Amino acid sequence: MAEYTNARGNEAAEDLHELSDGEEEEEDGDEEQWQWMEEESDSRSVTCLFCDRSLRSVSAALQHCSAEHRVDLADVIRKHSLDDYGYIKMINFIRSTKCSASCLTGLPDAPLPWESEDFLRPVLQDDLLLQTDPEELCASEGSCSSGTVSHDALLHRTEAAEEALARAMDDLNKIKLLTQDLILNAETGRSGGNLGAVAELREDEDEAYFSSYGHYGIHEKMLKDKVRTESYRDFMYRNPELFRDKVVLDVGCGTGILSMFAARAGAKQVIAVDQSSIIYQAMDIVRANQLEDKITLIKGRIEDIKLPVEKVDIIISEWMGYLLLFESMLDSVLYARDLYLADGGSVYPDLCNISLAAVGDAQKHQDHIAFWDDVYGFNMACMKKAVVPEAVVEVVNADSLISEPTVIQTIDCNSVCLSELEFTSDFCLKITNSTDCTAIVGYFDIFFDKGCGNKVMFSTGPQVTKTHWKQTVFLLERPVSVQAGEELKGKITVRKHKRDPRSLLVTFELRDRKLTYGLQ
Ligand code: SAH
DSSP: OOOSOOTTOSHHHHHHHHHTOSHHHHHHHHHHHHHHHHHHHHHOOEEOSSSSOEESSHHHHHHHHHHHHOOOHHHHHHHTTOOHHHHHHHHHHHHHHTOOGGGGTTOOSSSOTTOSGGGGSOSSTTOGGGGSOHHHHHHTHHHHSSSSOOHHHHHHHHHHHHHHHHHHHHHHHHHHHHHHHHHHHHHHOOOOSOHHHHHHHHHHHHHHHHHHTTSHHHHHHHHHOHHHHHHHHHHHHHOHHHHTTOEEEEESOTTSHHHHHHHHTTOSEEEEEESSTHHHHHHHHHHHTTOTTTEEEEESOTTTOOOSSSOEEEEEEOOOBTTBTTTOTHHHHHHHHHHHEEEEEEEESOEEEEEEEEEOOHHHHHHHTGGGGOBTTBOOTTHHHHHTTBOEEEOOOGGGBOBOOEEEEEEETTTOOGGGGSEEEEEEEEBOSSEEEEEEEEEEEEEEOTTOSSOEEEEOSTTSOOOTTOEEEEEEEEEEEEOTTOEEEEEEEEEEOSSOTTSEEEEEEETTEEEEEEEO
């Protein structure tokens, strides 16, 4: 289950949960599968290297070689420092030459008789010994040779255990330092201190972020969001002149859908990058659609990998999070732009707006806030203080809008710089109904504009078909009374959370109140 609440919400995980209902049936299915696997492994025996005996498992074969033929394979591997290839060649050499066990003892250090690449070819079909990792074989040597653990093996294990312990102590130390840092920061309100440990924590958070994208559910949700996916498709299919013979980079390719659109639109080469394990599915998907000649898939963070080309003509990416900037993935797109985009190249989508509108919805306000005054007869009003500062991601009914929308920020992905992704903006909401303003709603619009003969756009606002981004609602604990025709003026600040830069802090200054919301 995805631990990180990413910009597409946790419904993917919920979907998975739903799918796992009816546990009993599945358990039965699992059991059957296990039985099947056991049967299968039983039916695959291992032929001894030096005689015709068939053994039930690799470890039984090793034991047999040691007891009957006086050959300890782990010793041979270690003595000649065999890597995976050396080991495979040795097995095939023994099988093809049918050499006796004694020819393995007293071999010179070099050249070994199985040096030729010919010995990479398997002699037996489905030879389980070839599927065995020589390193593992050496590590388990103590238990599979004569039944007693050798002194060397014990030493090896002790060293490994000591190393693991040292690493664990190191981790504990980092956690200790980090906790001290966090407490200190909370007390003094300053940042900084033990940056190394903070950076490591960020790495862990990033791991959670990418693993949330490893689940298929979130990709299903994005692909099924037709407003989103068809906009990307229409932009590429309706503007083939932009793509013809171009090199395209897809930052965060997921299942590879945008890369495949680009390839179909005429791109010469598409490089698709994703750090999440979903890229392994993308590899199959690209092959299933015979696009492997056009699309090169690379697993890794765009910031960590090296592209096989120096420059690209176009960067495409679907990086948008709640209120556009949540998730901070645009940072990665800008990194790719600054490093790889050729002069005259373009990033798509290119223009993005963030908008606000006033909401008057007493019922929703009641559901979220007054609710805590009486919960099954208990007063939980203290919860309001915790609930209000959390922005709510939900679909807003267009009928509850009580102002015209206003754009508070426009971002041009071809020119914006990182520091501009945190900003303060004055806004003015033209009120259309005399009522109580219970919340402010935020959303974004996306434009494929630059150089397009056929421009494409989509909105995530309450007035149009809903998307998986829904809208972001900032509830006012105390509603503000407004009059039709009035201008409700305010100021909004959007900034990254210092300790979790993928989440946002949004501050409103409205009338004489200052309200800060988290979006996590
Ligand atoms: N392009 C796909 C997936 C979009 S979701 C689609 O439109 O359906 C965003 C994807 O970007 C996720 O799969 C995530 O793992 C990936 N991603 C986010 N930041 C990244 C980075 N810095 N480097 C590589 N991949 C990244």
